[in-house]
Amino acid sequence: MSVEQLIENWLPVIATLVIFALLISLANWLLFTRFKNPGNENVFTRQLLMLLLTLMAIVAVVVTLPISEGTETQILSLIGLVLSGLLAFSSTTIFSNLMAGAMMRFTQPFRTGDFIRVQQHFGRVTERGLFDCEIQTENRELIAIPNSLLIHNAITVIRSSGTIISVSLSLGYDIHHSKIEKLLKQAAEQVGLEDPFVHITELGNFSVTYKISGLLLDVKNVLTTRSNLYCHVLDCLHNNDIEIMSPTFVSQHAGPDVERKIAPSPKRQKTSAQTVAEDIVFDKAEQAEQQEKQKSELVIQLDELKQRLSTADKADKTAIEQQILNLEEQLKQIKQPLEE
Structure with missing residues (x-):
């Protein structure tokens, strides 16, 4: 076989290899270099696109090889068999x-x-x-x-518009429920809950079970608010000489001359700076939520600027284009991993 025939036979293969090598390099630059640190949610998607592009390159090279049609069909069948085997032996939970x-x-x-x-x-x-x-x-x-x-x-x-915070406790039958309801609502208002309400959920053999609930608008502080509600319920009841004890304990020490087991409530000192548990516990979730909000706002601004750019004068186009570049740069910075 002459050199001209070799070149003629293998030129399509070489051209295909060069084209797909350039496409894969360009895709790798766009997906992983141009937009650095895409975040865990987008890494797999980009890797999957690269895998599909590589498979397309392999099939294209096989099709352009200077081989008989039967051999080409066998090679393609072998590739399909290998991929089917990988999919069959892999765990179904993945899919x-x-x-x-x-x-x-x-x-x-x-x-x-x-x-x-x-x-x-x-x-x-x-x-x-x-x-x-x-x-x-x-x-x-x-x-x-x-x-x-x-x-x-x-x-x-938990709905972002607000959630219900509740606390249940049991008290004796010797205290009228109207007094308890008033104090429990007072505790809920001190915590900052909206529209508090009290339900009697059970009439037991020795006690009455009350449930105080209220609407919390700032759902980010759900843990701290629930803890504060417990504290204020204790303070409101103890400050009004209402003892929270189990029925067994009450029956053992009941009597007019027995000392009440009520812990005094010290005056609460307001501090200018207070550590909120949610700021420490949910730091990554808070950062992720803020990033989602910032990305949504920037995307809206970009769309508005691009619409203005299509109808803007030549004098305004330069300023609008610069604003678009600045917003795109901010989007790249927001996409950095949360663990960084």
């Missing part, structure tokens, strides 16, 4: 999690920064990936929950 993640992107049951409860897990959402959802718990731990688990179980989401 169930992938499909569940895609489904949750459409349904949007919760957003980044929301409080959710799934089975025994409770925390704030920090990341929503294609395979799992990461939440930050009350102990500042990060838990990755598979998306298939989220699809097959009920998800409790």
Whole structure:
């Protein structure tokens, strides 16, 4: 075979290799170099695009090889068989999690920064990936929950517009319920709950069970507010000579001459700076939520500027283009990983 025939036969293969090498290099630069630190949610998507582009390159090279049609069909069949084997032997949970993640992107049951409860897990959402959802718990731990688990179980989401904070306690029959309701509502108002209300949930053999509830508008402080509500309920009842004890203890020490077991409530000192538990516990979730809000605001501003750019005069186009570049640079900085 002459050199001309070799060049003629292998030129399409070489051209295909060069074209796909340039395409893969360009895609790698755009996906991983141009937009650095895309975040955990987008890394897999970009890697999947690179994998698909590589598979397309392999198939294109096989098609352009100077071989017979039968051999070409056998090679393509072998490639398909290998891919089918990999998919068959891999865990089915991978695909169930992938499909569940895609489904949750459409349904949007919760957003980044929301409080959710799934089975025994409770925390704030920090990341929503294609395979799992990461939440930050009350102990500042990060838990990755598979998306298939989220699809097959009920998800409790605390609404961003407000949630109900409740505290239950049992008191004796010797105190009229109207007095208890007034003091419990007072405790809820001191904490800052809106429209507090009291329910009597049980009439036991020795005690009455009360439940004080109120609307909390700032859901980010749900842990601190619930703890403060417990404290203020204790203070309001003890300051009014109402003892919170178990029925057994009360029956043992009951009598007119027995000393009451009520802890005195010291005066609360207001401090200018107060450490809130949520600032420490849900730091990553708070940062993720703020990033989501900033990205949404910047995207809206970019769309408005691009619409103005299409109808702007030549004198205004330069300023608008500079503003667009600044906003795009801010978007790149926001996409940095939360762990950085």
